[in-house]
Amino acid sequence: MATDTRDSTSFERVSRAKDIAFEYLTLGATLLGIVALAVLLSYVAVDAVGWLNWQFLTSPPHPMPEKAGIFPALVGSIFLMLLIALITFPLGVGAAVYLEEYAPDSRLTKFIQLNIANLAGVPSVVYGLLGLGLFVQLVSLGYGSLLVAGFTISLLILPIVIISAQEAIQSVPDSMRQASYGMGATKWQTIKNVVLPESLPGILTGTILALGRAIGETAPLIMIGAPTTVFGVPNGPLAKISAMPMQIYTWAEYPDKAFQHGVLAAGVVTLLVVLLSINSIAILIRNRYQTQS
Amino acid sequence: MTQQNVTTSESDDDSSTASPEPGSGIASNGTAEAETTTTRSVIESRNLDVYYGEERALQEIDIEIPAEKVTAIIGPSGCGKSTFLRCINRMNDLVDSARVEGELLFEGKNVYDADVDPVALRRRIGMVFQAPNPFPKSIYDNVAYGLRVQDDTENLDERVETALRRAALWDEVNDRLDESALDLSGGQQQRLCIARAIAPDPDVLLMDEPASALDPVATSQIEDLIEELAQDYTVVIVTHNMQQAARISDKTAVFLTGGELVEFDDTSVVFENPEHQRVEDYITGKFG
Amino acid sequence: MSSANAPDLTRDDGRTRREAVVRLVFFVCAVLSVLTTIGIVLTLLSDSVAFFAEVSPVQFLTGTSWSPANDPVNFGVLPLVTGTLVITIGAAAVALPIGLLTAIYLSEYASDRARSVLKPALEVLAGVPTVIYGYFALVYVTPALATIFPTIDTFNALSASLIVGIMIIPMVSSISEDAMSAVPDSLRNASYGLGATKFTVSTSVVVPASVSGIASSFILALSRAIGETMAVTIAAGNTPRLVDLTDPAGVFLNSIQTMTAAMVQLGASDVTGQSIAYKSLFAVGLTLFVITFAMNLVSEWIASRYREEYR
Numbered sequence: 001m002a003t004d005t006r007d008s009t010s011f012e013r014v015s016r017a018k019d020i021a022f023e024y025l026t027l028g029a030t031l032l033g034i035v036a037l038a039v040l041l042s043y044v045a046v047d048a049v050g051w052l053n054w055q056f057l058t059s060p061p062h063p064m065p066e067k068a069g070i071f072p073a074l075v076g077s078i079f080l081m082l083l084i085a086l087i088t089f090p091l092g093v094g095a096a097v098y099l100e101e102y103a104p105d106s107r108l109t110k111f112i113q114l115n116i117a118n119l120a121g122v123p124s125v126v127y128g129l130l131g132l133g134l135f136v137q138l139v140s141l142g143y144g145s146l147l148v149a150g151f152t153i154s155l156l157i158l159p160i161v162i163i164s165a166q167e168a169i170q171s172v173p174d175s176m177r178q179a180s181y182g183m184g185a186t187k188w189q190t191i192k193n194v195v196l197p198e199s200l201p202g203i204l205t206g207t208i209l210a211l212g213r214a215i216g217e218t219a220p221l222i223m224i225g226a227p228t229t230v231f232g233v234p235n236g237p238l239a240k241i242s243a244m245p246m247q248i249y250t251w252a253e254y255p256d257k258a259f260q261h262g263v264l265a266a267g268v269v270t271l272l273v274v275l276l277s278i279n280s281i282a283i284l285i286r287n288r289y290q291t292q293s
Numbered sequence: 294m295t296q297q298n299v300t301t302s303e304s305d306d307d308s309s310t311a312s313p314e315p316g317s318g319i320a321s322n323g324t325a326e327a328e329t330t331t332t333r334s335v336i337e338s339r340n341l342d343v344y345y346g347e348e349r350a351l352q353e354i355d356i357e358i359p360a361e362k363v364t365a366i367i368g369p370s371g372c373g374k375s376t377f378l379r380c381i382n383r384m385n386d387l388v389d390s391a392r393v394e395g396e397l398l399f400e401g402k403n404v405y406d407a408d409v410d411p412v413a414l415r416r417r418i419g420m421v422f423q424a425p426n427p428f429p430k431s432i433y434d435n436v437a438y439g440l441r442v443q444d445d446t447e448n449l450d451e452r453v454e455t456a457l458r459r460a461a462l463w464d465e466v467n468d469r470l471d472e473s474a475l476d477l478s479g480g481q482q483q484r485l486c487i488a489r490a491i492a493p494d495p496d497v498l499l500m501d502e503p504a505s506a507l508d509p510v511a512t513s514q515i516e517d518l519i520e521e522l523a524q525d526y527t528v529v530i531v532t533h534n535m536q537q538a539a540r541i542s543d544k545t546a547v548f549l550t551g552g553e554l555v556e557f558d559d560t561s562v563v564f565e566n567p568e569h570q571r572v573e574d575y576i577t578g579k580f581g
Numbered sequence: 582m583s584s585a586n587a588p589d590l591t592r593d594d595g596r597t598r599r600e601a602v603v604r605l606v607f608f609v610c611a612v613l614s615v616l617t618t619i620g621i622v623l624t625l626l627s628d629s630v631a632f633f634a635e636v637s638p639v640q641f642l643t644g645t646s647w648s649p650a651n652d653p654v655n656f657g658v659l660p661l662v663t664g665t666l667v668i669t670i671g672a673a674a675v676a677l678p679i680g681l682l683t684a685i686y687l688s689e690y691a692s693d694r695a696r697s698v699l700k701p702a703l704e705v706l707a708g709v710p711t712v713i714y715g716y717f718a719l720v721y722v723t724p725a726l727a728t729i730f731p732t733i734d735t736f737n738a739l740s741a742s743l744i745v746g747i748m749i750i751p752m753v754s755s756i757s758e759d760a761m762s763a764v765p766d767s768l769r770n771a772s773y774g775l776g777a778t779k780f781t782v783s784t785s786v787v788v789p790a791s792v793s794g795i796a797s798s799f800i801l802a803l804s805r806a807i808g809e810t811m812a813v814t815i816a817a818g819n820t821p822r823l824v825d826l827t828d829p830a831g832v833f834l835n836s837i838q839t840m841t842a843a844m845v846q847l848g849a850s851d852v853t854g855q856s857i858a859y860k861s862l863f864a865v866g867l868t869l870f871v872i873t874f875a876m877n878l879v880s881e882w883i884a885s886r887y888r889e890e891y892r
Binding site: 016018019022023025026027028029030032033034036037040043044090091092093094095097098099101102103111112114115116117118119121122123124125126127128129130132133134155158159162186187188212213215216217218219222223225228245248249252260261264268271272275279 | 596599600603604606607608609610611612613614615617618620621624625627628678679682683685686687689690691699702703705706708709710711712713715716717719720721722747750751754778779780783784801804805807808809810811814815841844845848849862863866869870873874877878881
Binding site: 104105173175176177178179180181182183184185186189193194197198 | 382384387389412413414415416417419420422424426427428429430438439441442443486489490493
C-alpha cells in the first residue's frame with residue numbers, strides 16, 4: 001500500500017468516492033425531514049379513516065369518542081380567519097405602501113423596517129400575552145372572545161403580511177410608475193391606478209399564505225383564555241369561540257386511545273385539509289398571475 | 294485631444310458625405326441666430342446644475358428651446374442628456390439623491406419655484422420613455438389614463454380616438470380597444486405611449502430615446518410620427534442615434550461627457566459645420 | 582421673456598390636502614407595527630414590575646424551583662430556562678447539520694428541476710401547525726422511541742426536541758442557501774481550476790464564504806426553537822425540573838417544562854388578574870421576549886453584513 005499511494009489512478013478513485021458519498025449525504029439530509037413528515041402524515045391519515053366522516057364534521061365535542069365532532073371549532077376557525085383577513089389586509093397593504101412608495105430613506109424608516117422584521121420573530125405565545133394584557137384586561141373585550149382572538153392573531157401575522165406585500169409592490173416595474181407620474185398623476189393616483197392593481201395578485205397570495213399560518217395558531221388562543229370546549233357556533237363578536245387547533249390541543253390531553261388514534265387524527269386531518277385548501281387558493285392565484293405576465 | 298484633432302481633418306470629407314441630410318446644407322451660423330430670435334422659446338434654462346448626491350450630472354446649462362419645433366439632444370452615454378430632459382418636467386424629483394440648482398423656465402415661469410406643483414407641470418408637459426411602458430390595462434384605458442387622472446373626462450371616447458389617430462395607431466386598433474395593451478407589438482406599444490402622452494393635449498412632448506428598443510420599421514414609423522407632431526407640439530427628443538437626430542430635428546443640442554452643453558444650433562449647422570472641434574469629433578465618430 | 586402666457590402651475594389646495602391625508606393614513610398603518618412592539622413591551626413590563634415588587638429579580642433568576650400555583654409557591658425560573666435549553670440543544674443537533682447539508686445540496690448539487698420540487702416541499706415542513714407536530718411527537722414518535730429506550734416517559738424531551746428540530750430545518754436551509762447562492766461563481770471556478778472536486782469546493786470555498794449567512798440562519802432557527810410552544814407543551818410535558826447533568830440519559834428521556842409550556846399551563850389555568858401566579862406569567866414572558874428579541878437582532882445584524890459582502 002505504502003508504495004501505491006502515489007499511483008494517480010487510485011488517488012482519483014478515492015477522491016471521487018468521497019465526492020459521490022458527500023452528494024448522497026446532502027441529498028439524504030434534504031430528504032430526511034420531508035420523508036419524516038410524509039411518514040407521519042400517512043400514519044395520521046390511516047388513523048383518521050373511519051373517524052373522519054360527516055357526523056364528525058357536523059357534531060359538537062362529546063366525551064364519548066364515537067359522538068365527538070369538530071363542528072363548532074371548524075366554524076370558529078372560519079369566522080376567525082375572515083375577521084383576521086378583514087383586519088390584516090388593509091393594514092398590511094397600507095403599511096407596505098407607505099414603506100415602498102412614500103417612506104423617505106430615513107432613520108425612522110429603517111427603524112420601522114427593522115421593527116417589522118423583529119416582530120415576525122416574536123414567539124406567538126408572547127402575542128398571546130399582549131392580547132391578554134391589552135384586549136382582555138385593559139379594553140375588556142372578554143376572555144376568549146372572537147374579537148380578542150381576531151385582534152391578537154391579526155397583530156401576530158401582520159408583519160408577515162406587510163413583508164410579503166412589500167415584495168409584491170417592489171416587483172411592480174418602475175417604468176409603470178414613471179409613466180403614470182409623467183402623465184401628471186399624483187402619488188395616490190399612481191398607487192391606486194397602477195401600483196396596487198399590478199401588485200394585487202402577489203399581495204393576495206402573501207395574505208392568504210399568512211392566513212394559513214393564522215389558522216394553525218394555538219398558543220395565543222390559550223393565553224387569551226379561549227375555552228377548551230365550545231358546543232355552539234359564535235353568535236356575535238364578543239361570543240367565546242373555539243378553533244380547530246384549540247380543539248386538537250384539548251383532545252391531545254385525553255389519554256383514551258380512541259381519542260389519540262381516532263378523534264384526534266380526524267381533527268388533525270380536517271385542519272390540514274382546510275390549510276391545504278387555503279394554500280392551494282394562494283398558489284392558484286400566483287400561477288394564474290405568472291402565466292399572464 | 295489635440296493629437297486626435299490633427300487626424301480628424303483627414304476624414305472631413307468622409308464625415309460630410311456620411312452626414313445624413315444632404316439637402317439641408319443651406320443654414321449658416323448667421324441665419325441660425327436670426328431664426329432663434331424670431332421664434333418664441335417655450336423652455337429656457339439658466340445656469341442649470343444637477344447633482345446626484347456629490348456627483349455633478351449637468352453643468353451650467355443655458356438653452357432656449359423653440360416652440361413647435363423638434364429639438365434633438367444628442368451626446369455619448371452618461372453625458373446627462375436624459376437628466377436634462379427629466380429636469381424639464383421635474384421627473385428628477387422622484388430620485389431621492391437628485392438636486393437641481395439654477396432656473397428652468399417653462400413659458401417664463403421657473404418650474405423650480407416653491408409654489409410650482411410638479412403634478413400640474415407634468416399635466417402640461419407629456420413624456421414618452423425609452424422602452425414602451427404601457428400599463429397592463431386595455432388600449433382604451435391606457436390612452437384615457439391622463440384625462441382620467443386630470444378629472445377631464447368630457448367626450449372621452451372622442452378624445453381617445455383623436456389621440457390614437459394622431460399617433461397613427463387608430464386603424465390598427467380601433468376594433469380591439471378593450472384588449473390588453475400588452476398584446477400589441479413593440480412599435481405599436483410605443484405609438485400607444487405617444488397617444489397616451491398627447492391625449493390630454495400637452496404643450497410640450499418630451500421623448501427619451503423613444504425608438505431605441507424598436508426594430509428599423511417601427512423606428513421609421515415613430516420618426517414620421519414625430520415630424521407630424523411637431524406641427525402642433527414642441528418636441529424635445531433625446532437620442533443616441535445621430536442619423537435620427539439629423540433626420541427629424543430642427544435644432545440639435547450636443548451634450549458631452551461631464552454634463553456640459555457644448556453646442557446648440559440648427560441641426561444642419563451642428564452636423565455639417567460644427568463650431569467646436571469636440572463636437573465634430575463626436576459626430577464623426579472619433580470619440581464617444 | 583414674456584410672462585403674458587405664463588402657465589398656472591401652482592398647487593391645487595384640495596388636491597394637495599387629499600394627498601397629505603392619504604399619506605397620513607398609510608403612515609399610520611406603518612407606525613402600527615411600532616405601536617405593537619411598544620404594546621408588547623408595556624404589557625410585559627407592567628405586570629412584570631408588579632411581580633418583581635413581590636418576588637425579587639435575584640430570586641426569580643437564580644431560584645431552582647418553579648411551582649407558581651401549588652404550596653409552597655416558588656418562582657425560580659432556572660428549571661424552565663434549562664428545560665428550554667434542553668429542547669433547543671436537541672433541536673439544534675437535528676436541524677443545524679441537516680439544514681446546512683440541505684442548503685449545500687440545494688445550492689451546489691441540485692438541478693433546477695429538483696430544486697423546484699424540494700424547496701416547496703421543505704416549506705411545507707415550516708407550514709404545518711405546531712400543535713399538529715406536538716400530536717405527532719406524542720402519539721407516533723414517543724411510542725417509536727420507546728422500542729429503543731424502554732425507560733422513556735410518555736412526556737419526554739427527546740421526542741419534543743426531535744420534532745422541533747424537523748420543523749426548523751427549513752429556516753436553516755433557506756437562509757443558508759440564500760447566502761451560498763450569493764457566493765460569486767468566480768470563487769468556485771478558481772477552486773475548480775486548481776482541480777478541486779465539488780466536495781472540496783463546497784466545504785472549503787462555499788461554506789467558509791457564506792459563513793455569516795449560515796450563522797444568521799442558525800441563530801434565527803435557535804430563537805424559533807426557544808419560542809416554540811405547542812409542540813413542546815404537548816410532547817415534553819409539564820414537569821419543571823433543573824437539568825441533572827449526572828444523569829445525561831434522563832435529561833432527554835424524562836418530562837421537562839420549558840418557559841413556553843409553563844406560560845401555557847398558567848394561561849390555561851384559572852389564575853386571576855391580581856394573583857402573583859398571573860403576574861409571574863408576564864415575568865416569564867418578558868424573559869422569553871428579551872432572549873428571542875436579542876437573538877433576532879443579532880441574526881439580523883449578521884445577515885445585513887453578509888448582504889453587504891457580495892452585493
